[in-house]
Amino acid sequence: MARLRRTPPHDLDPAAGELYExxxxxxxxxFMVDPAGGLTGPFNAMLLSPAVGDPLQELGAAVRYRSSLGDRARELAILVVAAHQDxxxxxxxxxxxxxxxxxxxxxxRALRDGAPLSLPxxxxxxxxxxxxxxxxxGDLDDDEYALLGERELFELTTLVGYYTTLALQLRVFRV
Incomplete structure (x- = not known):
């Protein structure tokens, strides 16, 4: 059962209302709005502290929409984190x-189960x-480090950290 009530936009204080918008x-x-107007997923919790929630959602937007990782690579990585964090x-x-x-x-299914997956x-x-x-x-050996360029590694480690944070918040707030 969810621990956090979804607050409709008309009940938000001004800072949370700005973040909601x-x-x-x-x-x-x-996509993340329920029929009553409340935010679903990890975004509802971000409204609790707009000073922290706004930079967090901005980081997520940067990781999803402005990184050099291709769409398939990004979703692949997100699904690995989601599976690992259950x-x-x-x-x-x-x-x-x-x-x-x-x-x-x-x-x-292979991503969900952590099974071997051959990608062309x-x-x-x-x-x-x-x-x-x-x-x-939580680290890479030298061979793993050499698989990607440093920019990709920076963006990928940021993505892993961001989605791990969201998974923790989703679990704690029972979303």
Whole structure:
């Protein structure tokens, strides 16, 4: 059962209202709004502290919409984090996106289960290997470090940290 009440926009204080507008009019659109107008997923908790929630959602927008990681590589990494963190919300939301990017049910199952997955694209295979190392070991050996460029590594480690944070918040607030 959810621990955090979804607050309709008319009940928000001005700072939370500004953040609500930023989230719902941004690239995520109204995807994260329930029928009563409350935010779903991790965004509802961000309204508790707009001073922290706004930079957090901005980081998420940068990771999702402004990084050099391709769409498939990004969703692949998010799904590895979601599976490792056992985050049903992240899993469901991002499996839907991944399907739209051409991931098969078999590939999604392998990501969910942490099973071996052979990917024909070398860049995606590298992202998979590096992300799995990051979530299981919290570090990379020299061979894993060499699989991606430093910019990609920076963006990927940021993505892993961001989605790990969301998974923790989703779990604590029982979203």
């Amino acid at each position: 930023k989230i719902t009019t941004g690239p995520r659109g109204r 985050s049903a919300f992240e899993q469901a939301a991002h499996e839907q996106i991944a399907r739209g990017l051409g991931f098969t049910d078999e590939q999604l 694209d070398a860049g995606e295979a590298a992202v998979l290997a590096v992300t799995r190392a990051l979530v299981t070991k």
